[in-house]
Amino acid sequence: MAITALLAQLQQWQQQAAQLDIRLPVIWQGSAESLLTHTADLLSLVNYHKLYWLGADAPADAINLTGRQNYQLLGSECDILVINAFAGFDADLVAASAGCVKASGIWLLLCPPFTQWQQQANPAHARLLPYPLDAASHQGHFVAFWLSRLQQQNVVVINNTAVSQQLNWPDAVSNDSVPAPCITGEQQAAVAAILHVVSGHRRRPLVISADRGRGKSAALGIAAALLAKAGKQLLITAPSPQAAQTAVAHFQQLSDAALHNHLQFVPFDQLLRSDQNTDLLLVDEAAAIPTPVLQQLLQRFSRIVFASTEHGYEGTGRGFQLRFQQYLAKQCPGWKKLHIQQAIRYQQGDPLEQLTFAGFLLQQNAADAIYHAASPVSFACYQAKDWLAQTDKLAEVFSLLSLAHYQTQVKDLAALLDNPQLQVISIEQNNRVLACALISIEGDIENQLAIQIYHGKRRVQGHLLAQTLAFHLAQPELAQATLWRVMRIAVQPALQRQKLGSSLLSFIEQQATQQNVSYLGSSFGATAELLQFWRNARYLALRLGTTTDNASNEYSILMLKAITADPVAITALSDAFAKQLFVNLTLYPLLHQALVLQLVTPPNSEPLTAAALGQLALFGAGLRPYELVRHLIFSWFNQYHHLLPQADAEILCALLWQRADLSTVAQQYGFNGKKQLLDKVSKLVRLHCQPQQ
Template sequence: MPASPHSELLQAWSQCRTQRWRLPVWAQGDDAFLQGCWQWLQSQLQSTDRIFWLGDPWPTFNEQLQVRQIAGQARQQLLGQECDVLIIQATSGMDWDLVAASMGCLTAGGIWLLLTADAEIFSQQPNPAARRLLSYPTDAAQHVGRFQHWLASQWQQQPLVCWNHCGLDNRLMAPTAASTVAEFTTPYASHCQQLAVAAIHHVVSGHRHRPLVLSAHRGRGKSAALGLAAAQLQQAGKTKLIITAPQPAAAQVALEICQRRLGEDTPSLLQFWPVDRLLAEQPSADLLLIDEAAAIPAPQLQALTESYSRVVFATTEHGYEGTGRGFQLRFQQYLQQHRPGWRKLVLQQPIRYGRQDPLEQLIFRSFLLDDPDTSAVTSSTSALQSHRYSAMSLAEQPALLQQVFRLACLAHYQTSVRDLWALLDDPSLLVFTLQQEDIVVAVAVVSQEGQLPPQLLPDIYQGKRRVQGHLAAQSLIYHCLWPEAGTRQIWRVQRLIVRPDLQRQRLGRGLLNFISSEAGAAGVDLMATSFGATPALAGFWQSAGYVAVKLSTVPDQSSNEYSVLMLKQLNQSEATEIGALQQYFGQNLWQQADIIWSRLDPLLLQLWAKPVAEAWSCYDQQLLQLFMQGQRDWAQSSMTLKRWLNLHFQALPAQDATHWIPLCWQRQDLRLSVAELRTLSLQLRQTACLADLYQIQ
């Protein structure tokens, strides 16, 4: 007589507990069947079990159980939280970003129960939770995307337990010898963690300016390693220990571990400092620990690296946080250039659960969070071909989707499961690739925007309404005072990335040319792009024919960069309007450089600013000559020097521009003392560009 589904499930659960695995169960059926599954599971739980519930709540049949409802806004609060049972009630829609975030909360031996309709129905269901990522006018309550189709196709191939009306299908793979936990020494939870703590000690005792990067998937104990090392260093006599993180909660594990290791009678000297306060006050420290470093903007990490000689960065390079690839590509390149003695240690061994944990494999493969493919590409790029796809169609091409998404992740500082979800659900998205046969070497994700109903335009123009998506179109209507732009057909390049090993070969420019050609054939009026502005990026887009028309007034929190909107006209009918926008933007940028954009990179001002023309008088000529001869100081000559800069800023070498523009346009001299101004005057007189150009007639 065959075993019942309940007994089979208990057997699988027991096997997972033995291996310290989490058990993933996908229950499929109608509401009555699914509620029966939940009712049976309750009968197996204890009142001490910690239960998290995602999705619409059901009645709790067992009143002794404490079920915690997790809503979308609690996503960041899940960091560091733990549960024994995780229920995903996805019969009427689900926030898949939250699902991926919650995966790390489930502890070893726990059960992950996903409740959906039958697989075929689930694949074709609208998802109301997608309303935050679908561009107007797509209605999430009616639209059938391809993301749930992708998930269902993945889950039918992954190691999990399928539970439906027909019974139980256990697809869990038998454990191998490698899944057993390696030997380690107390107080460490793994051999990897022991190596990490030793490496932290070496940062303190070794040469200065040799930072350590601890990298790991979630659940590997990197935060605990920070706390253990801090406690040991305090016991060894180190008294100035600082930890920082993007949020206080992200440092809580390290702080608690440190205090627990020291004992109740010994106060911990490990102090938490917010990043902004740490940069402002710069207290001295024997060691600076930075947890979740990938979620801190690279410019702030660089500033901390310059301010402190002994630093440890702990970060998740893969996982739902999605910031790790940006950290690896941007900040680690900075370390390579400025701290060549830096070291990296990767913690491979899980602590919160066992090796080869099936739930971790399920989540990473389903949401494409595992390590990217590194297929080799021949050195010749002559055989490359350009392709255009509807983003939603990639759900039917898994190998292509994996390459596209993993490469697209490199183009943005923060990427999450939501980006993959949008790619497969939003019908407004297009994907363009350069491929060498089946290998993708460059990717662009393009959003189709504009062509809004005329009746919407007045409300958007007056700031009474915004619709989902259409970033460029609505910015042109509201910020640039161009309501007619909302009726135009606009393609906005969301992301553009070339494989790092093939960059600087004009492949990105070639892909942009292909996109422009496709856009022109489709009757598109404008190309647009928006990104965190740096001189290199802005120069690239400007050389591709894009002009800046708007800049944010505050830096982005994740990148610490100002966001710029750039346009490229595809027909002459827009030339007059875009030219006027560019002129107004450049003059406004110059006029308010010392008020709104005092922190902007001066090279961006040199690229975009358009000073109002001023006459150069005989008085200016005399004063400039007196300044050059050391007979007038900076304070007496500042307005003349500003007028000189207005005439010659475009001719300045970058090295000189980074001195002159902050002083004359951004008014950084307001923060200098009299002695500093005197020194500055001497330095400016020695500037080669001024000596060559001061003979103005």
């Protein structure tokens, strides 16, 4: 087919896509020079308002996307998206941007011939590869995997100027007849449900779930406009301002300019620090916000609507469904859920959506694994080279990893296939994955480089344990050891609390021993429950980061366990860390007291004298002021904190070790002012600090 005829055919297909309310996915193979010329000709023929471009050689009127914009893309739209894959294929960005293409839009992938492409290096995945791998020469497996998935997809495939696969056009679908501005009956029901949250009982939050393109964000904006007209003040938050863009745009289109200040976007971290009140809080793309943050928002606001992508690029929707909604059921028994099934941006059978879900493993598994405790289980180890022959198992593992961690993204799938230093170890029964761990093989850093890392002159990608041990802990010799880092542990939600995670850790330790690994380690956002899990497995805490994660407000903790190495060195490091942390507690104002009590070792104090005990007895009787005996309570608590009930120890920990002021502690623990808190402290001293001690 001549190029002129081909371009005319593509024009016609775009018009047909517009009539059917779908996007047109086109994969065009050939040489870079010819395809870029043909693309320029195509762009001159078709009408578009906004053009997104991934990769090199973007035209002047295009918005050139980069990997840093993934979450910012949520909620934005374009008419045409061109992916120039000749210089690399960024799986994460390709998956994120696909949802931006509007109905009638063209999704155009320019690439080398498939057989050639899957044998090339992929520089776009450089950030996924550990030192010393070179992305310019390393051949991973992701492109080959993606092309294998492509074989079953409904897309247009062009070789040079010949169409080798045409689109199987879906049947036309008629939309519901509902009053504007709603488009479907489901969206209309969602708007009504949002309005009811404001008029109904307090503490009855609403969860609206849907795949992308179902109009859930628009429903937020429509409802907000109606509420603003009624004089209500609303706040909206999301993972980024761009993620709330669709909701805000619909609100502003439907509202007079004078009412635009009735809906304000506030980042969720700022919202949690503020004392702002609102008639209704809207949380868009809630699945991309960590569960601990959502829980805090739920406590902070009595009328709240969560809109969540059920699955899709975020890869977290089902985790939101299983984790946060369980919490909702406990805290707010009257909460409601509404699911929007019908697509709005494009029709239900949209081929680009199907390609995105299938190519990046974003579908949910139909059924959870079933575990019989009395039946045997098996363990399996998978590396990057194994996945091409076991794509169903890869889908199962990636789905489980997405459930377990809110930040799992498509780049994690790409890393599984491209990074040979990643391995997955699983527990399976009846060929179904019950639990799995993602492990990064690190360390073995040569001596000179380890010294440079120690001096802060070099950093090495993909070696978090080695980097931390050499630089932060001043142990460059440990960076030269063989290290395994457990990046994630995921257990099927219905099978948790059955020791599967502990069994998995035990098997990992066996494997590490057999392969002469010196140390096993992990780094994660510290919570009291997670810390106890790792301590039960005899891992030692070595370092606590001094800044919290922007999303979860958790400090990152690093823990290590000697496997074939002598444990003396890390035992000494752990002891030193516990003592140093006590001294540096003022650097961790957001560290929860339960964690402080688990992590720190206070200095040894001399036994209290009889005179000191007498002073404390007078305080317990209300005859001495707190300010005059605080230092004595401090010394006593250092010695006996482990004997106190947990709740009481936390209060004294906040006051004495973290040096929080009385008003702050009173508010945190629900006391009616400083006097009631001091009465509590006095009672604790009276009960637990006896003269015979």
